[in-house]
Amino acid sequence: MAFAVAGHSQAKISPGLLARAREAVEKSREFLLRRQAVEGHWHFSMEANxxxxxxxxxxxxxxxxxxxxxxxxxxxxxxxxxxxxxxxxxxxxxxxxxxxxxxxxxxxxxxxxxxxxxxxxxxxxxxxxxxxxxxxxxxxxxxxxxxxxxxxxxxxxxxxxxxxxxxxxxxxxxxxxxxxxxxxxxxxxxxxxxxxxxxxxxxxxxxxxxxxxxxDDFSFPPAEExxxxxxxxxxxxxxxxxxxxxxxxxxxxxxxxxxxxxxxxxxxxxxxxxxxxxxxxxxxxxxxxxxxxxxxxxxxxxxxxxxxxxxxxxxxxxQPCVSPTWDTALIVRGLLDAGESPDSEAVTSAVRWLEKAQIRREGDWAVKRPDLPAAGWAFEYANDFYPDVDDSAVILMSLHLAGRADTD
Missing domain, CATH: 1.50.10.20 (Glycosyltransferase)
Structure with missing residues (x-):
């Protein structure tokens, strides 16, 4: 079988490698479905230093x-x-x-x-x-x-x-x-x-x-960045x-x-x-x-x-923080890419949870953008004052793939 990569010619994949890849995808899918919370979202621990x-x-x-x-x-x-x-x-x-x-x-x-x-x-x-x-x-x-x-x-x-x-x-x-x-x-x-x-x-x-x-001297030189x-x-x-x-x-x-x-x-x-x-x-x-x-x-x-x-x-x-919205959006996209139906219970419950997590109140961002409607997402369970572009963009992409292009 040939495998196409954007910007590159097709590369041939051996049947054995393809079979192992499919097996890995299925095992990953089963693992993620077992780890989904009853509320519909996913959350994995975050280690820092x-x-x-x-x-x-x-x-x-x-x-x-x-x-x-x-x-x-x-x-x-x-x-x-x-x-x-x-x-x-x-x-x-x-x-x-x-x-x-x-x-x-x-x-x-x-x-x-x-x-x-x-x-x-x-x-x-x-x-x-x-x-x-x-x-x-x-x-x-x-x-x-x-x-x-x-x-x-x-x-x-x-x-x-x-x-x-x-x-x-x-x-x-x-x-x-x-x-x-x-x-x-x-x-x-x-x-x-x-x-x-x-x-x-x-x-x-x-x-x-x-x-x-x-x-005697506690000053430090400026960083290179x-x-x-x-x-x-x-x-x-x-x-x-x-x-x-x-x-x-x-x-x-x-x-x-x-x-x-x-x-x-x-x-x-x-x-x-x-x-x-x-x-x-x-x-x-x-x-x-x-x-x-x-x-x-x-x-x-x-x-x-x-x-x-x-x-x-x-x-x-x-942990330095928690990442339920980020985890959920990426997993929804991964499941859909792996062939999960947008109408499956796992995807629909995750979509409902993400939609409920949307932040509709003004945060500090309104100081600079007072006319912007409140409609973003944050990284965590509770962070209403600081929705961010990264999470909002990834969640919107996942909702679009899940057939929720009409979401507000």
């Missing part, structure tokens, strides 16, 4: 709650994902990454592991070889500073007066991406209040400094430090606006923007602004955060 597990441990300490069983298992997952070079990578099989390794190391110290333990010795050597704590990235510096492990002089300035900037200004929050905005706004509060957890010296990570315990978090903070830090000279009344106004912004953007499931950084920062920001542990927004936020814990291959890990 060591910073997720580490930051869950940091968060519990900062919030003042105890989760010993979960943290013990997260610690075992951290040990299981340490790379051969002693560090922790940003992606499976990749080289060790300095900041991810610092966070993993510090989290293990908080769990009671000793710097003399073999995994931590190897990690310390890797971190020293990369320049130590002085070379940590921005968000890692924030977490370390919350525990007194990094001087605040080395953390970029993020004054809450940013909330008062007009939308047209370069550093307005509405010129950030949605995930950056939802992460940075609560960080404005945390950077001002600077919550502090006092830990025993043996749980700290002073041994990760290279040369001296405290570096034109658009990056590092470049944003490098440029913004120079401007934002000038805002320290503004009247304190402006600072109070900025803090209040940031607090209201966070409260107004909490989703129905208690989360923010459907992502871990925004959720963790928002709960901590609410506490820093005086919200009690039993405040409804805090309680709901904690539930949303804990919902990101998932079992996978015998390990407990902390």
């Amino acid at each position: 060591a910073t997720m597990d580490a930051q869950y441990i940091f968060f519990n300490r900062l919030h003042g709650r105890e989760k010993p069983a979960e943290e013990k298992r997260l610690g075992l997952h951290l040990l299981a994902t340490q790379g051969a070079d002693g560090g922790w990578p940003l992606f499976h099989g990749g080289p060790g990454h300095l900041s991810a390794s610092i966070e993993a190391y510090f989290a293990l110290k908080l769990l009671g592991y000793s710097p003399e333990d073999e995994p931590l010795r190897r990690a310390c050597e890797f971190i020293h070889g990369q320049g130590g704590l002085a070379q940590a990235q921005v968000f890692t510096r924030f977490f370390l500073a919350f525990f007194g492990q990094f001087p605040w002089e080395g953390v970029p300035a993020l004054p809450p007066e940013i909330m008062l900037l007009p939308d047209r200004f370069r550093f307005s929050i509405y010129n950030m991406s949605s995930w950056a905005r939802s992460t940075v706004v609560p960080l404005l509060i945390l950077g001002q209040h600077r919550p502090r957890v006092v830990i025993p010296a043996e749980q700290g990570c002073a041994e990760l400094w290279v040369g001296s315990e405290v570096a 034109t658009i990056s978090w590092k470049n944003f903070f490098v440029q913004a830090d120079k401007v934002f430090r000038l805002l320290d000279r503004l009247p304190t009344s402006w600072r109070r106004a900025g803090l209040e606006r940031a607090l209201h912004w966070v409260l107004e953007r909490q989703d129905c499931n208690g989360g923010w923007a459907g992502i871990q950084p925004a959720m963790i920062n928002s709960v901590l920001a609410l506490r820093a602004m005086g919200c009690a542990a039993n405040h409804p927004a805090v309680v709901a936020g904690l539930e949303a955060i804990d919902d990101f814990l998932v079992e996978r291959d015998g390990h407990l890990l902390f």
Whole structure:
């Protein structure tokens, strides 16, 4: 049999290979149909890197709650994902990454592991070889500073007066991406209040400094990429430090606006923007602004955060987000391409679920596009303020293939 590939001449496929391919397609189809939720959608776990597990441990300490069983298992997952070079990578099989390794190391110290333990010795050597704590990235510096492990002089300035900037200004929050905005706004509060957890010296990570315990210069050169978090903070830090000279009344106004912004953007499931950084920062920001542990927004936020814990291959890990609409749209398209009928129960129930997931309320996008009708989809179960182009496009293509071209 000949197999046509766009832009190429037909390639011949042996009958044996074709038979195995058909068998693989059928097995995949059967597997996916077994995994479909009763509501009609699909959802598979999402693994990121060591910073997720580490930051869950940091968060519990900062919030003042105890989760010993979960943290013990997260610690075992951290040990299981340490790379051969002693560090922790940003992606499976990749080289060790300095900041991810610092966070993993510090989290293990908080769990009671000793710097003399073999995994931590190897990690310390890797971190020293990369320049130590002085070379940590921005968000890692924030977490370390919350525990007194990094001087605040080395953390970029993020004054809450940013909330008062007009939308047209370069550093307005509405010129950030949605995930950056939802992460940075609560960080404005945390950077001002600077919550502090006092830990025993043996749980700290002073041994990760290279040369001296405290570096004289914490600046870092701009990243090679034109658009990056590092470049944003490098440029913004120079401007934002000038805002320290503004009247304190402006600072109070900025803090209040940031607090209201966070409260107004909490989703129905208690989360923010459907992502871990925004959720963790928002709960901590609410506490820093005086919200009690039993405040409804805090309680709901904690539930949303804990919902990101998932079992996978015998390990407990902390997900950065969840992806039901994305998973469902891609699987619907795959099933249809594999010959599944658009009228099958699997496809029709998935289509119904996707149609119900469409977001009909205005989100932050309306600041820039006030006349655009609300009709997109987000990546997650609950993320009404931030539908995105990627999910909306893939879902529309799947609905079209399923015979729903007339959908609104």
